[in-house]
Amino acid sequence: MTESMTNDLRATVKRVAVFNFGYFWVEFAVAIAIGSVALFADSVDFLEDASVNFLIAAALGWPARKRARVGMVLALLILVPALFALWTAWEKFNVPTPPEPLPLTITGLGALAVNFACAYMLVRFRNMAGSLTKAAFLSARNDAYGNVAIILAGLATLWTTSAWPDLAVGLGIALMNAGAAFEVWEAARKESLEQDGD
Numbered sequence: 001m002t003e004s005m006t007n008d009l010r011a012t013v014k015r016v017a018v019f020n021f022g023y024f025w026v027e028f029a030v031a032i033a034i035g036s037v038a039l040f041a042d043s044v045d046f047l048e049d050a051s052v053n054f055l056i057a058a059a060l061g062w063p064a065r066k067r068a069r070v071g072m073v074l075a076l077l078i079l080v081p082a083l084f085a086l087w088t089a090w091e092k093f094n095v096p097t098p099p100e101p102l103p104l105t106i107t108g109l110g111a112l113a114v115n116f117a118c119a120y121m122l123v124r125f126r127n128m129a130g131s132l133t134k135a136a137f138l139s140a141r142n143d144a145y146g147n148v149a150i151i152l153a154g155l156a157t158l159w160t161t162s163a164w165p166d167l168a169v170g171l172g173i174a175l176m177n178a179g180a181a182f183e184v185w186e187a188a189r190k191e192s193l194e195q196d197g198d
Contacts, residue, residue, distance in 0.1 A: 038167075082129065
């Protein structure tokens with residue numbers, strides 16, 4: 001990767017990190033206010049994505065072996081929202097009150113816009129710098145899918161006045177993050193083995 005491309009990638013992941021960190025506060029505040037498992041899981045995911053992208057910006061100039069190790073750390077970081085979602089879901093199972101559907105839906109739409117913008121910025125870099133950029137792109141792409149599910153959960157909650165659509169989406173986001181973590185871990189492990197073989 002040329003120095004110009006590296007600088008372009010670094011600027012992009014920094015911009016993505018700022019977007020994610022900014023929307024974390026919005027989504028977290030709404031999640032607490034309306035008691036939404038899905039929004040809570042997704043807000044923690046925004047915070048994790050901000051951390052991932054800041055780490056990527058720092059690690060871009062490092063040797064391939066060191067980048068592979070960072071990729072493994074990022075895979076573990078991607079699991080954090082899944083664990084938080086499970087903990088929040090467990091609490092919600094005990095008191096299954098539905099969140100307010102309108103704020104849930106509107107906040108999901110905002111999150112979709114942010115993640116779509118981030119995925120669009122990252123798509124051309126997804127196969128460069130190995131597991132690092134794969135982690136950034138997969139996080140943004142998977143989050144956009146999760147946001148569509150949050151919007152649908154908001155509409156389903158409006159229709160059913162049930163807590164279960166929100167709970168189901170929160171758990172789905174947790175599973176999606178686990179799958180992304182596995183993909184990033186495998187890419188980083190492959191990079192590490194390639195370096196050991198050199």
